[in-house]
Amino acid sequence: MTHRFASLRPRNTPANLPAHARLLALLLVIVVAGSGCARFGKMFKDKDADEGQPVEQIYAKAHRSMTNGNWSAAETSFKRLVAQYPYGPYTEQALVETAYAQYKAGKHEDAISSIDRFIRTYPTHRNTSYMYYLRGLSNSSRDTVFLQKAWRLDASRRDLATPTQAYNDFSIVAERYPNSRYAADARNRMIALRNMFARHELETALYYLRRGANVAAADRAKYLLETYPQSEHQNDAVATMAAAYAALGNETLAADAKRVLQQNEPNHPYLAGNWPDYPSNWRKLNPFAGEKSALDND
Structure with a gap:
């Protein structure tokens, strides 16, 4: 019997290709393999670039990266230094510099961990x-994302967990290390954060006031005055109390609050009937208008 499938070899296998086609295919394989080896070689070269180098040399390389603003390269070199030399003054400084490089690169969670x-x-x-x-x-910047910058979102109207932690961190610096070079700036940042916390309370009080929850508005404004005395929003809190008491029909408390406001800030817009300046309903419906608070002047 004659078999019709005399050969089982596929027609398009390399053995059946013309000699010049086989040569071209071989060259392509060599080129691809060579480029792959080059990539792997570079990867291992980069990985082992600092292997066995003196600690001073690795530190100098990392510090050059810091000077050039290459935070990722600096972090990598500092980590390699710590891995190879786990003890010593260079290691201690490398840990400090690693955290700073991570902070500058916007890797706030990593910085806090370090x-x-x-x-x-x-x-x-x-x-x-x-x-x-x-x-x-790092905690102050942890929630500062691109959209907050692009759309000018008010940090005081966001969750305050990380700013509160930042306040605690700066408080440690100011109280435990009052003579350190960072204490004065830490105190200034604490003041700014307190003002932000006070504004958060004021925004909440105004939210209640606009919706007719006048008792809640007055209580929140009073809480602001008691918790954050001397904040930059204390007169706004008094104005809120005056407005809330007037809406409740309590003329005595409303008059007292108004009198205090006249003494402390005679030019406050509430006294001229121009406060609070709530955003219009149209603005709230416009997705491109950005946030506007009743506290904004523009």
């Missing part, structure tokens, strides 16, 4: 005050 590790390991180190300060900066 800072916490340093504080646990070196609680009495000369740079511990700076690490608390840097943790405050």
Whole structure:
């Protein structure tokens, strides 16, 4: 019997290709393999670039990256230094610089993790005050995302968990290390954060006031005055109390609040009937208008 499938070899296998086609295919394989090996070689070269190098040399390389603003490269080199040399003054400084590079790169969670590790390991180190300060900066910036910058969203109207942690960090610097070079700036940042917390309470009070929840509005304004005395929003809180008491028909308390406001800020717009300036309904429906608070002047 004659079999019609005399050969089982596919027609398009390399063995059946013309000689010049086989040569071209071989060259392509060599080129692809060569480029792949080059990539892997570069990867291992980069990985082992600092292997066995003196600690001073690795630190200098990382510091050059910091100077050039290459935070990712700096972080990588500092981490390699710590991995190879887990003890010593260069290691301690590398841990500090790692946290700073992460903070500058916007990797706030990583920065806080590095800072916490340093504080646990070196609680009495000369740079511990700076690490608390840097943790405050990282917590202050942790929720500052692109959309908040692009759309001018008010941080006081957002969750205040991380700003509160930042306030606690700056408080540690100011109270435990009052003579450190970071204490004065930490105190200034605490003032700014207190004003933000006060504005948060005021925004809530005005929300209640606009919806006719006048008792809640007055209570929230009173809470602001008691919790954040001398904040930049204290006169607005008094004005809120005056408006809420007037709406409740309590003329005595309304007159008292108005009198205090006249003494402390005679030019406050509430006294001229121009406050609070709530945003229009049209603005709230316009997705491109950005946020506007009743406290904004524009």
